[in-house]
Amino acid sequence: MQKERLYGKTLNELIAVTRKIGLPGFSAKQIADWLYKKKTDSVEDMTNLSKRARDILSEGYEIGLYPPENVSVSSDGTKKYLYKVLRNKYIETAYIPDNEQATVCVSSQSGCKMGCLFCMTGKQGFQGNLSSNEILNQIRSLPEFSNLTNIVYMGMGEPLDNIQEVLKSLDILTSTWAYGWSPTRITVSTVGLIKGMRDFLEKSRCHLAVSLHSPFDDERRNLMPVQRTNTVKEVLDIIRNFDFNSQRRVSFEYILFKGLNDTPRHINELARILRGIKCRINIISYNPIPGSPFKRPDPGAVVNFKEALNAKGILTTIRASRGGDIQAACGLLSTSQEKSV
Numbered sequence: 001m002q003k004e005r006l007y008g009k010t011l012n013e014l015i016a017v018t019r020k021i022g023l024p025g026f027s028a029k030q031i032a033d034w035l036y037k038k039k040t041d042s043v044e045d046m047t048n049l050s051k052r053a054r055d056i057l058s059e060g061y062e063i064g065l066y067p068p069e070n071v072s073v074s075s076d077g078t079k080k081y082l083y084k085v086l087r088n089k090y091i092e093t094a095y096i097p098d099n100e101q102a103t104v105c106v107s108s109q110s111g112c113k114m115g116c117l118f119c120m121t122g123k124q125g126f127q128g129n130l131s132s133n134e135i136l137n138q139i140r141s142l143p144e145f146s147n148l149t150n151i152v153y154m155g156m157g158e159p160l161d162n163i164q165e166v167l168k169s170l171d172i173l174t175s176t177w178a179y180g181w182s183p184t185r186i187t188v189s190t191v192g193l194i195k196g197m198r199d200f201l202e203k204s205r206c207h208l209a210v211s212l213h214s215p216f217d218d219e220r221r222n223l224m225p226v227q228r229t230n231t232v233k234e235v236l237d238i239i240r241n242f243d244f245n246s247q248r249r250v251s252f253e254y255i256l257f258k259g260l261n262d263t264p265r266h267i268n269e270l271a272r273i274l275r276g277i278k279c280r281i282n283i284i285s286y287n288p289i290p291g292s293p294f295k296r297p298d299p300g301a302v303v304n305f306k307e308a309l310n311a312k313g314i315l316t317t318i319r320a321s322r323g324g325d326i327q328a329a330c331g332l333l334s335t336s337q338e339k340s341v
């Protein structure tokens, strides 16, 4: 019989487990301690549970941690890990060290339904949602886990298309009964799914990053098919009407394509639609993928675009591309070549 995984369960779910197998209610908190604070990898190690309780627990449950199966290392220090999920599918996770900071970029789905034209994951199609266990295992089983300062949900998949498991993983990362991370060190990205954004903003305190890529609906629709259902205005209305506190941040990701979305017309329209929203734009130079008609912009054009937006009063930064030589940079994650066994 396949045992159920304990790692990735919220405190409420652990309480339900203890009830189901007849353990006292307080043992759920003890189990959470072992899973998330003491970092045990065996039920047998949970020594403040009685031997009988450990035996009952092990009958149907296991911890459920598993190491990555492969790693590629970039010349810039970025590492790309390969994890097996969903019974023989694969996902990739990027570890990005940067001076005092170390960020992990986690995947939330195997493949993706959104079909963005500039993205290798989008080309791969959709294989399935990751469980909270599979999302968090990418962080906990990362060899550099203890170095991490930031977590971004910007790997494979659209996090808000898997909102329940993503919210569970955020609960475990930020609750004091588990990891107790500050939500200000965690950012979740989205193409702008309306319902998911509402749920995320209400039920989590983590930062939000919205992929914008163009202020014009028709252009955005050509880049990101999801735009067929959600317009820029609908996405911005949700943000405008939400009461962001001083700690919580919203940012817009803007992949810059040569000759496509880098003109003064785009700068003026971005300034117009973002007026009154306290935000930041992160510019990312497009990383070319095979068969794509898009072109990477010249470095000078990227700087000019950034400065023009800053001059319009929109805080704009350029995100350095990392891990390009190992296909770990933005838009390049894909496991379509991995063998499913």
Ligand code: SF4
Residues within 6 Å of the ligand: 112, 113, 114, 115, 116, 119, 120, 121, 122, 123, 155, 156, 157, 158, 191, 331
């Ligand atoms: S950019 Fe993100 S949402 Fe779009 S296809 Fe790629 S993984 Fe999915």
